[in-house]
Amino acid sequence: MDGDGAGDWRPMVRDLIHRTERELLTVLDGLAPELIDELPEPGTNSVGRLLWHLTRSDDRNVSELLSGLLERRHGRAVRPAGG
DSSP states (O other), X not given: OOSSSSOOOHHXXXXXXXXXXXXXXXXXXXXXXXXXXXXSSTTSOOHHHHHHHHHHHHHHHHHHHHHHHHHHHHTSXXXXXXX
16 A cells, blocks of 8 residues: 555556557557558548557546546545646
8 A cells, every 4th residue: 555545556557558558569560551540341440540549548547547546645636637
């Protein structure tokens, strides 16, 4: 525990970021750059768009985690940057 009752969340965040990085590299390995924005079928998302969603979700999750920790520590709501 690090004093705020949340335990040490840093390894979890580090693992999340490293896992996302590994998955991105696996998906992109051997993929021709011109295919990143190509739609597999009309009405679907491109690989690039799906990867953006994945990384944006990680960003949102980390921001929410940090906001909650800061709120508990300082006793007031903290708005994440860009949020």
